[in-house]
Amino acid sequence: MARLCLSLPNDKQRSSLSCLETVEYIVLADELIGTMLGNYRILAPLGQGGMARVYKARQENLDREVAVKVLPPWFAADQNFVRRFNQEAKLVAKLSHPNIVTVHDASEYRGHLYIVMQLVDGGTLKQRLDQLNAQGRTMDFLEAAPLFIQLASALDYAHTQGVIHRDVKPVNVLLDSAGRPILSDFGIAKVLQYNRDQLTRPGAGVGTPEYMSPEQCQGGTVDGRADIYALGIMLYEALTGRTPFLGDNYPALAHSHIYEPPPRPSSINPTVHPAVEQIILTALMKDRQLRYQRASQMGDALEQVLQMLPESNQARKSSSGIGIVAIPPQTYPPPPPPMAQSHGPTSTPIAEISPVLPPQHSPVQATHTCPNCYYMNKPHMRFCTRCGTPLNICPTCREPNIAGNRFCTRCGRPLHMQGRQ
Numbered sequence: 001m002a003r004l005c006l007s008l009p010n011d012k013q014r015s016s017l018s019c020l021e022t023v024e025y026i027v028l029a030d031e032l033i034g035t036m037l038g039n040y041r042i043l044a045p046l047g048q049g050g051m052a053r054v055y056k057a058r059q060e061n062l063d064r065e066v067a068v069k070v071l072p073p074w075f076a077a078d079q080n081f082v083r084r085f086n087q088e089a090k091l092v093a094k095l096s097h098p099n100i101v102t103v104h105d106a107s108e109y110r111g112h113l114y115i116v117m118q119l120v121d122g123g124t125l126k127q128r129l130d131q132l133n134a135q136g137r138t139m140d141f142l143e144a145a146p147l148f149i150q151l152a153s154a155l156d157y158a159h160t161q162g163v164i165h166r167d168v169k170p171v172n173v174l175l176d177s178a179g180r181p182i183l184s185d186f187g188i189a190k191v192l193q194y195n196r197d198q199l200t201r202p203g204a205g206v207g208t209p210e211y212m213s214p215e216q217c218q219g220g221t222v223d224g225r226a227d228i229y230a231l232g233i234m235l236y237e238a239l240t241g242r243t244p245f246l247g248d249n250y251p252a253l254a255h256s257h258i259y260e261p262p263p264r265p266s267s268i269n270p271t272v273h274p275a276v277e278q279i280i281l282t283a284l285m286k287d288r289q290l291r292y293q294r295a296s297q298m299g300d301a302l303e304q305v306l307q308m309l310p311e312s313n314q315a316r317k318s319s320s321g322i323g324i325v326a327i328p329p330q331t332y333p334p335p336p337p338p339m340a341q342s343h344g345p346t347s348t349p350i351a352e353i354s355p356v357l358p359p360q361h362s363p364v365q366a367t368h369t370c371p372n373c374y375y376m377n378k379p380h381m382r383f384c385t386r387c388g389t390p391l392n393i394c395p396t397c398r399e400p401n402i403a404g405n406r407f408c409t410r411c412g413r414p415l416h417m418q419g420r421q
Helices: 011-016 019-031 078-091 125-134 141-160 226-239 250-259 272-282 296-309 310-318
Strands: 041-050 053-059 062-069 104-107 113-118 173-175 180-182
Touching: 041 062, 041 104, 078 104, 078 113, 125 173, 125 226, 141 180, 141 296, 226 272, 226 296, 272 296
Parallel strands: none
Antiparallel strands: 041 053, 053 062, 062 113, 104 113, 173 180
């Protein structure tokens, strides 16, 4: 009977409900199977989330299968949870991206609040990683890169819409039958812009300890760079078979995130390419201003390494390309800079100037030397294709710029000319 009590969300609610009431809820939840919630017939349970249970269902009027997330009765009786639930539905319903779960509907029926989403039938990234671990293997970079490039695109899009996820982790990455990753469960996502209802305390440490950024662990303000940190943790886990920090409790994990450097991925899996390792370590910087400032930058760096590896080019030629869906980040308006800007006069950022000369006038393409490994990079690269180091960081706002730029695309200030040949 005690095991059933553990199914309740937290200690406070466990203390307010008896084991008998818990059993009654579980029976009630089971009784939803075969019943109707509005237009949706509940078919089978799919999983249990932090604040809801997810079922497979059929939308009778359109004859299609969907996923339905249902709030337990005691949550529906709490107006704070109701507002949070409604916020989730409205928030995600506004997002339209091939790698973000689609919300079809949200409503209430006989005391049950529910949200209806697309049904993704290929399992989760966590299940895939567990499968590889059971075989004594880790995910190959050629499998991981397309997944994480798409997830970076999804996060970059969400961030430009003013939404941060706050709980990016493998169990929240669904995989469809073609292997396309779909980011789900924005249950604790929060609109970046001012929310007059203040549904969650600013700076509240929410998330999953293994994937929480240092600022989340410290209860500080959180922006999209916390999601980038979590994406780095997931990539680390995919390529090494474990998260960088291990601990039995939240304080131990939080201490590691805040103070301890992560072990180099290559120390666990020697086959991790140095450039990939640098990408991971950049995403996991303690100081968020030293991380990638946009998820698309991390995706671009992964794409560059993927194109650089000869085995990936061969794999792409022989692949049908299923599951590779990349939304060009430049098609979305860039979000306001999260860090403080300089106190100089404001102006519209100067556009990237890349004069194209006729072929007869430009037989030799300019190259740019990496300040870390001295590798010669092409002028359109933001990060070194060998080691992943940013090539052209603005000294004023710290924005990583394309190597060939003379002015920062964020603040318009002149850039250093070091490394140009």
